[in-house]
Amino acid sequence: MTTENPVPLKAVQPRAIIDRMPKYAAGKPPRQIPGLDAYKLSSNENPQPPIPEVMDAIRAQLEINRYPDPLSTKLRLALAEFLSVPAEHIVTGAGSLGALTQILAAFAGQNDDGVQDEVVFAWRSFEAYPIVVETAGALPVQVPLLADGRHDLDAMAEAVNENTSVILLCTPNNPTGPALRTSEVEDFISKVPSDVLIVIDEAYQEFVRDPQAVNGIDTYRKHPNVMVLRTFSKAHSLANLRVGYSVAHLAVTNHIRVVATPFAVSSVAEDAAVASLAHFDKVVERVQKVVDERTRVVAALKGLGWEIPETEGNFVWLPLGADTAGFAELAAEQALSVRAFGREGIRVSIGEVEANTRFIELCRNYPKPTTLS
Incomplete structure (x- = not known):
């Protein structure tokens, strides 16, 4: 009796690109140190909870057994009034990253002739950009930042x-x-072909105080190939609920709706976002508290001799280079989690007052303040 050779087993393999893609690293929780309150300053979260009206809206949402409105109609109508744009120009998504993923699914990938679309962005920038671009099948084109942390337009x-x-x-x-x-964005747009989609990612727009800063909504109104990304995760303190949106002209949004993830925004998230918009004056008050703390932190660092890029977000950047890992460990020993980026630098979110003060003291005692080169 003979036994046939068994067919060799083969392991399931992902697309080849998966092993080559960078991995997203979320901010780590703080280390627990006896005698110290621990603070997470690694994820750019708003340290304040949502406003009370938002919490009421969340508690009132009982139809968890039902699917949400796939078009997020209530939220789009509220945003349309808030931004003075047509509701048809708004597409919601699971945070601004979810909204961006939908945009790339519609406008970037590999074409029928096998040629990859290219997506241009500054680097270093949002960590997820190369991941979602490559996932879409497109080719990421990273353009190094200037020495002061600005886009080299x-x-x-x-x-x-x-x-x-x-x-x-x-x-x-x-x-x-x-x-x-x-002014620099308008000049940049004038140099770009009109059939290239320009996405202005404004996840931190509410924290901006520079009067010369670009406003994406104003820019989109003037240019058919410009669109805007925004989110409720940061200023509105709704990071856990994952609700964001894009704003663009119909020639763009009509294509995005084809690939938009169904039911990406839950009814809980939608009602919370609508309530937050309805009481935006209270959101602004809380955002200003973060901005005031940002001002205090930046002034303290500069007074200690640190050179850091100007910041309009709810975070500061320490270009520490080879000292990045060492500084992150010192912060961890002080029950502070910060976000280290390889051998480039540290991003520190503006958090609770005590956390910010402890961070300032860490910088005061650190022997190697950063210098921009």
């Missing part, structure tokens, strides 16, 4: 070619902090 314009389909502008830039200014 001239170099980004030069990087545009016949394969470029999308450009991402992150303002204020995460993790370095500077905001783009209206």
